Amino acid sequence: MHVLSTINLPDKYIEDMKNEGLTYKYVKSAELTKADLNEAEIMISYGSKIDFEHPEELTSIKWLHVMSAGMDEVPKEVYDKCIVTNSSGIHKIQMAEYAVGLILQYYKNLNQAYENQKAHIWERNLKSEEIYGKTAFILGTGNIGTRLAKLLSAFDVKVVGFNTSGREIEHFEKTLPIIELKNRLGEADIVVNILPSTKETRGMLDTSMFEAMKDSTVFLNIGRGDIMTDETMIDVLKNRTIRHMLLDVFNEEPLKEDSIFFEFDNITITPHASSKTSEYIPRAYKIFKENLHNLKNNEEMFNVVTFEKGY
Numbered sequence: 001m002h003v004l005s006t007i008n009l010p011d012k013y014i015e016d017m018k019n020e021g022l023t024y025k026y027v028k029s030a031e032l033t034k035a036d037l038n039e040a041e042i043m044i045s046y047g048s049k050i051d052f053e054h055p056e057e058l059t060s061i062k063w064l065h066v067m068s069a070g071m072d073e074v075p076k077e078v079y080d081k082c083i084v085t086n087s088s089g090i091h092k093i094q095m096a097e098y099a100v101g102l103i104l105q106y107y108k109n110l111n112q113a114y115e116n117q118k119a120h121i122w123e124r125n126l127k128s129e130e131i132y133g134k135t136a137f138i139l140g141t142g143n144i145g146t147r148l149a150k151l152l153s154a155f156d157v158k159v160v161g162f163n164t165s166g167r168e169i170e171h172f173e174k175t176l177p178i179i180e181l182k183n184r185l186g187e188a189d190i191v192v193n194i195l196p197s198t199k200e201t202r203g204m205l206d207t208s209m210f211e212a213m214k215d216s217t218v219f220l221n222i223g224r225g226d227i228m229t230d231e232t233m234i235d236v237l238k239n240r241t242i243r244h245m246l247l248d249v250f251n252e253e254p255l256k257e258d259s260i261f262f263e264f265d266n267i268t269i270t271p272h273a274s275s276k277t278s279e280y281i282p283r284a285y286k287i288f289k290e291n292l293h294n295l296k297n298n299e300e301m302f303n304v305v306t307f308e309k310g311y
């Protein structure tokens with residue numbers, strides 16, 4: 001079988017594919033041709049820029065493996081032509097740690113401590129806060145949300161999860177259906193979004209949702225930027241509806257140098273970096289390898305994604 005990849009994988013994985021009897025070809029997404037697609041049976045991608053003008057271009061690809069969890073840029077035509085799997089589960093360790101790091105750096109005022117260091121200032125009375133005893137709402141109780149709930153619980157944070165049905169999930173003190181979110185938001189000190197981008201979640205957090213929060217609430221988004229519109233974010237920031245926003249994702253990335261978001265002092269911006277560690281590719285390739293064996297042996301594949309659900 002021939003593998004077409006829009007990810008420039010390390011040599012050790014290319015060699016491993018050869019040992020599995022595969023041939024491998026790397027092509028940048030922007031340089032894909034119809035000929036490339038026609039000769040490949042397996043395709044590896046990050047899931048972005050998979051937008052073919054004609055669905056019939058996918059004549060031979062039997063399986064697309066996306067080395068990320070987000071599937072919002074994969075069009076329906078791809079699902080109609082082949083099996084689509086993603087790498088759900090590979091982000092839970094690094095993204096949960098990143099979330100804890102952002103929360104702690106804000107409440108512990110570590111940014112100001114660093115600024116003081118650069119200015120040669122010894123501010124003995126620099127104040128910080130505890131997260132002990134706070135209530136955190138986590139929107140999304142999948143792999144990342146569950147891992148984050150476990151870590152926050154170690155700080156004696158009360159962790160409440162929200163998912164579609166309200167089904168119980170390990171490490172959450174309790175879980176509730178997402179339909180109840182607005183009526184409960186006033187209980188949260190910290191709100192963390194980890195929901196995927198789907199037709200149900202896009203724009204879900206409107207201005208009224210933030211108005212339902214306490215003015216002392218800290219909001220963290222490591223899910224998808226389109227959980228809220230830019231207009232909502234600007235309104236919340238301008239009116240100081242809540243205390244602070246910690247944002248790793250945006251609707252338009254990268255942010256332009258003159259983006260209005262850089263002008264606010266009640267926001268912390270990081271460049272969609274919560275999943276980027278040296279273990280990312282090894283974990284994603286492990287999922288690919290396990291599913292490759294399943295494909296070869298006509299066994300059921302895992303992490304199969306449907307267009308209707310989007311995950």
